[in-house]
Amino acid sequence: MQNNEISAQDTFPKLLEYQARTRGNKPALRRKILGVWQTWTWSQTAAEVQNLACGLAAIGFKRGDKLAIMGDSRPRLFFAMNAAHCLGGIPVPTYPDGSADELVQILNNSEARFAIVQGQEQVDKLVEIKDRCPKFQEIISIEPRGLDDYDRSQLHAYIDVEALGRKYHAEHPNFFAEQVNQGKADDTAVILYTSGTTGTPRGAMFSHKGMIAVGRRSVEQKKLNADSETLAILPLATTTAVLVYYVEPYLTGFCVNCPESSETIIANMREIGPKYFIAPPHVLTYMYNFIILSMMEAGVIKRAMFDYFSGAGRNIQPLAWLLVAGPLKDVLGLSRVRIALISGDFLTEKVFDFFHGLGVPLRQSYGQTEGFSFVTIQPEGGIKSESVGLPVKDVEIKFADQGEILFRSPAAFQGYNNDPQATAEVKTADGWIKTGDTGKFDKDGQLVVLGRIVDLGQFNSGNRFVPKSVENRLKYFPEIKEVMSIGHKRDFVTAIININSDVVRKWADKRALIYSGYAELAGLSETYGLVKGYVEKVNQDLSRSDEKHLQIKRFVILNGEMSADGGELTRSHKLRRPFIGKKYEKLIDALYAGKNTCTIEFHDEQVVGQRIAAYVQVKILDAQTF
Amino acid sequence: MNDKRTIGGTILKVENVSVVFGGVKAVSGIGFEVREGEICAIVGPNGAGKSSMLNVLNGIYCMEPGGSITFEGVKHYKIAPMQAAKLGIGRTFQNLALFKGMSVLDNIMTGRTLKMKSTFIEQMFYYGRPHREEMENRQKAEEIIEFLQIEGIRKTLVGKLPYGLQKRVELGRALAAEPKLLLLDEPMAGMNIEEKQDMSTFVLEVNRELGTTIVLIEHDMGVVMDISDHVVVLDYGRKIGDGTPAEVSVNQEVINAYLGVAHEG
Numbered sequence: 001m002q003n004n005e006i007s008a009q010d011t012f013p014k015l016l017e018y019q020a021r022t023r024g025n026k027p028a029l030r031r032k033i034l035g036v037w038q039t040w041t042w043s044q045t046a047a048e049v050q051n052l053a054c055g056l057a058a059i060g061f062k063r064g065d066k067l068a069i070m071g072d073s074r075p076r077l078f079f080a081m082n083a084a085h086c087l088g089g090i091p092v093p094t095y096p097d098g099s100a101d102e103l104v105q106i107l108n109n110s111e112a113r114f115a116i117v118q119g120q121e122q123v124d125k126l127v128e129i130k131d132r133c134p135k136f137q138e139i140i141s142i143e144p145r146g147l148d149d150y151d152r153s154q155l156h157a158y159i160d161v162e163a164l165g166r167k168y169h170a171e172h173p174n175f176f177a178e179q180v181n182q183g184k185a186d187d188t189a190v191i192l193y194t195s196g197t198t199g200t201p202r203g204a205m206f207s208h209k210g211m212i213a214v215g216r217r218s219v220e221q222k223k224l225n226a227d228s229e230t231l232a233i234l235p236l237a238t239t240t241a242v243l244v245y246y247v248e249p250y251l252t253g254f255c256v257n258c259p260e261s262s263e264t265i266i267a268n269m270r271e272i273g274p275k276y277f278i279a280p281p282h283v284l285t286y287m288y289n290f291i292i293l294s295m296m297e298a299g300v301i302k303r304a305m306f307d308y309f310s311g312a313g314r315n316i317q318p319l320a321w322l323l324v325a326g327p328l329k330d331v332l333g334l335s336r337v338r339i340a341l342i343s344g345d346f347l348t349e350k351v352f353d354f355f356h357g358l359g360v361p362l363r364q365s366y367g368q369t370e371g372f373s374f375v376t377i378q379p380e381g382g383i384k385s386e387s388v389g390l391p392v393k394d395v396e397i398k399f400a401d402q403g404e405i406l407f408r409s410p411a412a413f414q415g416y417n418n419d420p421q422a423t424a425e426v427k428t429a430d431g432w433i434k435t436g437d438t439g440k441f442d443k444d445g446q447l448v449v450l451g452r453i454v455d456l457g458q459f460n461s462g463n464r465f466v467p468k469s470v471e472n473r474l475k476y477f478p479e480i481k482e483v484m485s486i487g488h489k490r491d492f493v494t495a496i497i498n499i500n501s502d503v504v505r506k507w508a509d510k511r512a513l514i515y516s517g518y519a520e521l522a523g524l525s526e527t528y529g530l531v532k533g534y535v536e537k538v539n540q541d542l543s544r545s546d547e548k549h550l551q552i553k554r555f556v557i558l559n560g561e562m563s564a565d566g567g568e569l570t571r572s573h574k575l576r577r578p579f580i581g582k583k584y585e586k587l588i589d590a591l592y593a594g595k596n597t598c599t600i601e602f603h604d605e606q607v608v609g610q611r612i613a614a615y616v617q618v619k620i621l622d623a624q625t626f
Numbered sequence: 627m628n629d630k631r632t633i634g635g636t637i638l639k640v641e642n643v644s645v646v647f648g649g650v651k652a653v654s655g656i657g658f659e660v661r662e663g664e665i666c667a668i669v670g671p672n673g674a675g676k677s678s679m680l681n682v683l684n685g686i687y688c689m690e691p692g693g694s695i696t697f698e699g700v701k702h703y704k705i706a707p708m709q710a711a712k713l714g715i716g717r718t719f720q721n722l723a724l725f726k727g728m729s730v731l732d733n734i735m736t737g738r739t740l741k742m743k744s745t746f747i748e749q750m751f752y753y754g755r756p757h758r759e760e761m762e763n764r765q766k767a768e769e770i771i772e773f774l775q776i777e778g779i780r781k782t783l784v785g786k787l788p789y790g791l792q793k794r795v796e797l798g799r800a801l802a803a804e805p806k807l808l809l810l811d812e813p814m815a816g817m818n819i820e821e822k823q824d825m826s827t828f829v830l831e832v833n834r835e836l837g838t839t840i841v842l843i844e845h846d847m848g849v850v851m852d853i854s855d856h857v858v859v860l861d862y863g864r865k866i867g868d869g870t871p872a873e874v875s876v877n878q879e880v881i882n883a884y885l886g887v888a889h890e891g
Contacts, residue, residue: 034768035731035780145835263778517818 006251010185011208013049013086015250017180020046023226023253029075031258032268040075042253048076048162050176053083055165056114057175059138059156063088063182066110066191070126071096071118073232073245073258076142076158080116081246085189085208086180092191092203093236095571096122097564100129105200106193107133109418116158119143123150185209191417192239194369203417204239204369210411214372215247217393217411221377222339226253228276231269231333233259233283238572239373240343244278266290269333277337277360280344281351282573284362287332288351289503292478296506310357325358334360341365341377344572346449346468348475352385364388366447370413370426370433371395376447387446402453403438455577457488463549467577470495470550473538478503479530482562482569484580485552486588494591495555496584497531498562504530519559519616528621531557535623543626551625554591556598558584559616587618596620633855634662636696637839638683638807643693645678645863652678654863655693660807660856665833665840667850667871670860671883676843677720679860680809683841684710684717697807711740716805718796720812720843726785730795733784734770737802738763770798773835774828790821797828801836808832810842814849822846826853851875859883 006022009015019028024043031038040048061067067084069091071077077093084091092110094103096118103125107115113135115126123141127150130136141147142158169176189208193201218224228248234241245256254276259268266287279287295306309320329335340355340362347364355362363378366388375397378389391397395409408431415423426434438456439449450456450466457465465487474483474495482498501518504527508515515521532555539551562568568580581588590598599617638660645653653675660666668676681687683695685705695702697713705713716737724733741763744756752760771777774794779787784795793813800808813829814822826849832838844850850857850871857874859867867873867880874880 032777034765034772036768146831149834260777261775267778267781 010212011085011180011183011187012082012189012212012246012250013180013183015212016042016046016049016082019250019253026226026253027255028249028253029078029256029258030272031075032260032264032271037257037271039255045075045079045082048079049082049086050169051162051165052076052079052158053086053165053179054168054172054176055161055163056083056089057087057179058164058168059161061087061089061114063179065089065114066112067091068107068110068112068115069093069117069236070098070115070122071142071236072262073236073241073256074118074142075258077116077118077236078246078256080140081190081242085183086176088179088183088187090188090191090205092193093242094193095235095237098571099565099567100125102201104129104132106203107136109193109201109203110191111135111418114138114140116140116142120146123147123155127155183208185212188414190242192237192242192369202419202422204413205415205417206372206413210414211243211247211372212251213411214374214409215243215251218243218374219248219251221392222276222341224248224252224254224276224339228252228254228339229257229272229274230254230276230278231257231259231265231272231274233265233279234343235571238343239369240278240367243373244276266332270331271333273333273336275336275338277334277339278341278343280572281342281347282345284342284347284355285351288354289478289500291328291332291354293502293506296510310354321359329358329360332358334358337361339363343367343373345574346472347385348472349385350476350478356383366449368407368433368435370435371407371409372411372413375407375409378446382444382446384446387442387444387448389446391447397447398432399440400434402456403440403450404453405435405437405439405447405449406432407435408432459487459549460489460491461549465493466547466550469547470538470542470552473541474534474552476538477534479507480534482575484562484575484577485550486581486591487550490592492553493550494588495535495552496580496587497555497557499527499531499557501561518561522557522559523619525619528557528619531555532621532623539623539625552623553625554620554622556587556591556618556620559600559618591620633664636660637662637698638841639696640679640683641694641696643679643682643695644690645675645682645687646690651863653682653689653860656860656863656865658858658865658868660839660841662839663833663837664855665829665842665853666856666858667854668841668843668858668860669845669847669850673862674860675863676860677811678863680717680811680841680843683809684715711803714804714806715809716800716803716807717809718793718800718811718813720815722789722792722796724784724792724796724799727783729781729783730776730787730798731767731771731780733795734767734798734802735763737799738766740803741766766804767802770801773801773831774798790817790824793817793821793825794828797825797832801832801838805838808838808840810840812843812845814844814846822849829853 006018009018019042025041027039028042028045029040067089069077069080081091092112094106117123119141123139126139138154140156140158140161144157147157185208187208188205189211191203191205193203232245249256257272259265295303305323309324337360340360342362342364363383365374366376367373368375374392375395376389376391395407397407400406412433436453437449438453439447442448451468455467459465467485470485471483474480479500481500484496485493487493499522504521513524513526515524535552535555542551564571570576587598587600597617597619599615601615636659641657643653643656670676678687682689685707742759744759749756771780784792814825830853833840854871857871859874859880861883866883867877
């Protein structure tokens with residue numbers, strides 16, 4: 001007899017069947033369409049998945065085929081994950097805004113024959129690179145808009161595939177159930193490509209069994225249940241997103257809400273009021289800036305209340321809660337949050353303190369693609385801004401040379417797809433995985449991550465150079481968005497700074513400064529004055545600490561924003577230091593040669609396919625050290 | 627973008643139209659034709675009579691006797707603004723004419739005014755027809771919001787938006803009336819390169835996807851050459867060129883008047 005308990009379901013199609021059977025009329029997914037939230041229940045989800053799976057089979061999807069998934073979080077893309085699983089295929093979620101070269105590497109490495117994408121933008125990109133990917137064939141687009149402009153022989157609209165699926169199911173009524181039953185727990189269930197601060201993307205493979213094991217552990221530790229509604233903010237191409245929006249809901253039955261677009265996150269947060277909130281630092285910083293900017297425009301009384309009570313830090317007085325924290329939490333949609341986690345990079349202290357001041361129990365975590373997301377999580381009673389928590393259940397951590405963090409997890413990845421050499425580089429014979437990060441344990445046994453090993457450097461004097469340490473101090477100020485500090489094999493520290501244009505713009509408008517765009521705003525002598533003040537404040541702080549040698553002697557404000565499209569950041573918003581070092585080589589030389597200006601060349605390829613080179617002179621300023 | 631439109635017969639025929647302000651002849655005896663499904667650009671130096679021409683088309687200015695406008699086969703000697711809207715002629719303005727104190731959604735909903743039939747009394751009780759109408763019109767407005775990708779600012783007051791987005795909202799409001807002919811008065815004026823690119827894409831999409839015929843005034847010759855099928859050149863209220871972008875750009879009179887005198891060598 002078949003075992004009907006959830007614990008006996010060992011693949012995702014079986015879990016979906018279980019959820020549809022036990023909680024068929026409960027919501028599984030929601031998305032706002034044409035201004036109204038639409039719901040898919042678990043049984044509707046199961047039906048959609050069946051139609052899509054049969055449709056995929058009808059256009060030639062075979063067991064073992066890879067299905068690339070490109071787009072923001074959309075219910076149909078979640079259906080596609082499961083549909084691929086039903087057919088014994090492997091979904092390969094990728095970033096919707098990845099560059100053509102990244103995409104070519106991913107499609108060729110994964111040997112994907114099929115892709116399901118959000119809309120015209122991704123179709124455009126795939127059509128453009130199709131010639132460079134010999135194995136790649138069929139595209140399915142979930143938004144039908146704009147498809148008529150292309151050759152439709154290998155391009156399908158989602159609704160057409162779905163209709164084909166219905167027909168296929170009517171003709172082969174046993175096909176779907178047979179396919180689902182053929183699925184094994186040890187089959188590879190997903191390939192996720194690492195964002196890669198260096199080098200080419202590598203595809204980590206995970207089995208159904210491993211993912212479900214991590215999911216069970218995670219559900220238990222976070223005390224998740226069927227009410228733990230969440231908003232899908234993270235891009236689907238990360239392990240954390242797959243864990244939180246796919247694995248955990250399938251195990252507990254909570255509902256995943258898809259935001260309308262990345263610009264509507266704050267409004268959608270407020271409408272949904274999630275209980276389980278997980279966000280990367282840049283989204284949290286965006287929410288923080290949203291409040292700070294609104295406060296700059298607020299009336300005198302509101303501003304005075306905000307300044308007074310947000311100064312109170314983590315001690316929440318009843319009056320502060322009533323007047324400030326309560327309403328702010330409501331605006332940000334955080335009133336109902338029970339579990340809040342930061343995923344990805346470090347969150348600066350100021351933003352961390354802000355959320356805790358509101359009473360949002362934001363916890364730090366440390367995740368690795370190879371460990372399928374979380375390796376450490378802070379316990380409820382041990383929240384602090386400088387560490388990332390205790391190892392999660394069944395995970396061991398140790399340190400190798402240079403303090404490199406190694407971890408071992410029973411549910412770690414199966415290896416990199418088609419790349420045994422890279423697998424051997426990262427995974428030791430006895431199962432330890434090298435993270436490339438360096439760290440230590442603090443006195444409570446929590447892990448402290450110091451940064452990427454490749455980023456750490458040494459001054460000519462022999463002192464250790466920890467770039468993150470300087471950068472995080474500078475990023476404390478809302479006007480500063482991104483900083484790259486330089487000091488390896490040098491005598492002193494210099495910094496390349498990106499301003500946060502939203503905040504600086506407001507500041508400049510108040511002072512009636514004249515500028516026409518980002519570049520001019522960044523180049524204003526007043527902006528330089530403002531930033532110089534912050535740099536010197538940081539220097540003063542550093543001079544009192546044991547990191548005196550990290551004081552910034554010279555700095556420059558960049559005339560353009562560092563971005564993932566420009567190559568300076570990874571898709572998960574981390575600095576790509578080697579790339580920046582190379583791109584701004586001339587500028588860095590000028591910083592150390594004592595020059596006061598530097599002419600840099602930049603290309604703007606966005607202008608209708610033309611490559612326009614422009615030259616801009618940026619100023620370099622000296623900062624006082626202490 | 628592959629072009630799969632079918633450019634049909636003449637949808638708009640302008641014959642011998644003149645506009646006079648006191649002693650000044652802003653437009654004198656102009657005639658041109660716009661075919662169904664095309665993008666027609668009207669270009670010319672400042673004061674050439676471009677905006678006046680559009681104002682005649684949607685009834686804001688009266689033309690002098692002797693001129694006529696034939697829209698969809700019906701000849702008009704005089705058009706009132708309301709009549710133009712009812713005929714299916716929509717427009718946007720050079721200097722934005724939005725309701726700054728209203729949200730983006732409400733602004734777009736005002737574009738649906740002509741589609742609402744319920745009476746004031748019915749609206750007061752908001753039961754039955756007004757309710758149904760509101761749902762239908764909201765649906766249409768939301769489709770436009772999705773089309774123009776402005777979901778993030780649906781509830782924002784228009785006055786708070788940057789100029790480029792306000793222009794997009796104005797386009798949205800014009801689209802809400804589901805016009806057959808859309809008049810755009812300098813849709814890209816005052817925009818930076820990125821905003822211009824976005825706007826050009828939207829104008830093209832409106833034309834290609836919704837099949838709307840478009841007459842636009844534009845100064846940026848790059849944009850005009852890229853997106854339009856047909857260019858009419860005006861100078862001092864006279865028509866000095868009419869044809870495809872390629873034809874117009876080699877017309878000597880046009881070059882002298884507008885693109886600058888060509889130098890040899």
